[in-house]
Amino acid sequence: xxxxxxxxxxxxxxxxxxxxxxxxxxxxxxxxxxxxxxxxxxxxxxxxxxxxxxxxxxxxxxxxxxxxxxxxxxxxxxxxxxxxxxxxxxxxxxxxxxxxxxxxxxxxxxxxxxxxxxxxxxxxxxxxxxxxxxxxxxxxxxxxxxxxxxxxxxxxxxxxxxxxxxxxxxxxxxxxxxxxxxxxxxxxxxxxxxxxxxxxxxxxxxxxxxxxxxxxxxxxxxxxxxxxxxxxxxxxxxxxxxxxxxxxxxxxxxxxxxxxxxxxxxxxxxxxxxxxxxxxxxxxxxxxxxxxxxxxxxxxxxxxxxxxxxxxxxxxxxxxxxxxxxx
Numbered sequence: 001x002x003x004x005x006x007x008x009x010x011x012x013x014x015x016x017x018x019x020x021x022x023x024x025x026x027x028x029x030x031x032x033x034x035x036x037x038x039x040x041x042x043x044x045x046x047x048x049x050x051x052x053x054x055x056x057x058x059x060x061x062x063x064x065x066x067x068x069x070x071x072x073x074x075x076x077x078x079x080x081x082x083x084x085x086x087x088x089x090x091x092x093x094x095x096x097x098x099x100x101x102x103x104x105x106x107x108x109x110x111x112x113x114x115x116x117x118x119x120x121x122x123x124x125x126x127x128x129x130x131x132x133x134x135x136x137x138x139x140x141x142x143x144x145x146x147x148x149x150x151x152x153x154x155x156x157x158x159x160x161x162x163x164x165x166x167x168x169x170x171x172x173x174x175x176x177x178x179x180x181x182x183x184x185x186x187x188x189x190x191x192x193x194x195x196x197x198x199x200x201x202x203x204x205x206x207x208x209x210x211x212x213x214x215x216x217x218x219x220x221x222x223x224x225x226x227x228x229x230x231x232x233x234x235x236x237x238x239x240x241x242x243x244x245x246x247x248x249x250x251x252x253x254x255x256x257x258x259x260x261x262x263x264x265x266x267x268x269x270x271x272x273x274x275x276x277x278x279x280x281x282x283x284x285x286x287x288x289x290x291x292x293x294x295x296x297x298x299x300x301x302x303x304x305x306x307x308x309x310x311x312x313x314x315x316x317x318x319x320x321x322x323x324x325x326x327x
Contacts, residue, residue, distance in 0.1 A: 022122060027141055028102040031118060033110050043104060047072075049097065057095060060108055064204045068215045072099040075145075077208065078201040079152050080194070081109045082159070087187065089194040091201060094152065096145060100219060103141040105148060113155045117147060142220045146227045153234040156198070160241045163191065167248045174255040185256050192249045199242040205235055273321055277314045284310055 022029045032039055037058070044054045053074050056062055067074040074097055081092035092111065097104040107114065121144075170188055173181070213228045284306060288294055296302040 022118065022125075024121065024125060024139060024144070026101050027139070027144070029118070029121065029144060030102070030104045031114055032104070032106040033108075035106060043097075047097070047099070047102065047104070053097065057106060060093065062093065062095075064208050066208055066211045066215060072097055073212070073215050073219065075208070075212065077149070077152075077205060079111075079156065080159070080198055080201060081111070087190050089197050091197065094148075096148070098141045098145055098219075100141065103144050111152075113151050114148065117151050140220050142216050142224060143227070146231065149231055150234070153231065153238060156202070156238050157234065157241070160198075160238065160245065163195065163245055164241075164248070166191065167245065167252060171248075171252050171255065174252060174259065188249065188252055188256065192246075192253065195242055195245045195249055199239070199246060202235065202238050202242065206232070206239070209235060269326065273318075273326070277317055280313050280317070281310045 030043075032043075040054055040057045043049065043057075044051070049072070050069060052067075056074065056076070062076050064078055065076050075095070077094045077096075078091050079094060080089040082089055090109070093106075093108045094111075095106045105114065166187075170184060173184060209228060209231055213224070216224055288306065296305060299305070
């Protein structure tokens with residue numbers, strides 16, 4: 001039996017937690033994050049796991065999959081990890097090894113959701129021991145796996161609700177102003193990237209859950225369909241929401257793009273009007289710059305007359321542009 005259990009924690013705290021073990025009845029529950037090669041080797045040795053699992057635990061970029069062995073199941077799922085500084089999502093690999101009396105999970109990044117779930121189990125165990133309640137100790141590793149995946153799906157759904165609220169605020173901002181905020185456009189592009197990543201991470205899990213349901217039949221007794229139905233419902237809900245968020249994001253992006261084009265066209269229109277007016281003045285000044293005899297050449301008020309004339313032409317042109325609704 002593995003004699004250590006890790007919370008999500010910084011490396012300098014791991015020595016403090018190495019001797020702590022979470023046992024639920026005859027089931028050992030272990031989670032590793034920020035783990036080393038030594039940690040992996042001890043898991044492989046203590047549970048007599050296949051060398052392929054050791055290789056998979058070492059690799060950080062594995063596609064979602066499920067491998068069924070004689071005495072245990074190896075599962076790889078991907079969820080998102082939010083970077084608060086860059087506001088971007090990154091893929092966080094969740095790897096699970098589930099046997100008949102143990103369940104081990106690892107993650108690439110620290111996840112407060114799993115840490116909280118482990119703490120809840122610890123509190124339930126302590127409470128059950130005080131009250132003499134043995135119901136908790138009758139749970140199976142599959143039920144623990146269900147709670148892990150269910151908690152991760154709940155976190156994704158919570159993030160999607162906030163995501164939807166942010167998109168709505170961006171849409172309202174876009175309609176309330178004609179100017180395009182560069183910071184708002186940057187945030188929109190980040191959200192578009194995030195929702196695409198989430199979509200690609202979650203969609204393969206529909207097939208994985210189907211394979212998991214088939215595999216657990218030979219490992220555990222009881223009616224497990226209710227758990228699978230709940231997980232499948234949440235996966236379908238997440239996928240539907242991500243598709244809707246992707247469409248909403250594209251819609252808001254189109255609004256920003258349209259506003260940008262309108263603003264650009266207005267600027268180009270104004271510059272064109274000024275170019276036309278200045279062109280007339282340039283023509284007159286060019287003609288009178290020739291070294292030939294011209295009207296008003298000997299008139300001492302020629303500059304004033306020409307200036308007033310050019311301003312008059314400019315005024316007429318502005319009136320025509322206004323009349324034609326070109327400005």
